[in-house]
């Protein structure tokens with residue numbers, strides 16, 4: 001199992017992408033990629049489960065190949081790494097911390113997007129949303145944070 005955490009700053013003039021879904025909003029997250037903070041936390045959780053370092057190690061933000069990239073492609077790449085090592089997703093659980101916009105209406109679409117990237121069922125992809133009661137940088141609307149845990153399981157049954 002592994003855990004991941006990420007934060008991106010909210011700014012004017014960017015699209016808001018969360019969990020592979022484009023959410024209509026007056027601000028978006030700033031980053032080298034599409035800055036999908038939920039997918040980034042999930043990727044770090046998956047990488048962490050097999051001690052494969054972190055997302056910045058695999059996709060450096062100094063590399064022009066990743067400028068503006070759809071984070072779903074990063075997630076697919078991470079899943080390929082997991083698969084090469086003989087594992088697949090067991091389940092994952094993501095918590096998105098945002099004061100605004102309302103995340104809940106978009107959760108089923110995010111589950112479908114992430115399940116498609118990870119070649120699994122939406123039942124294996126839990127997404128939760130919370131505010132931080134107007135406290136801290138997320139509460140002031142300066143950014144959005146996400147936490148994730150992921151369990152991976154061997155594809156082939158382990159020999160006794």
Ligand code: MG
Pocket residue numbers: 006007008031035036037040
């Ligand atoms: Mg990030």
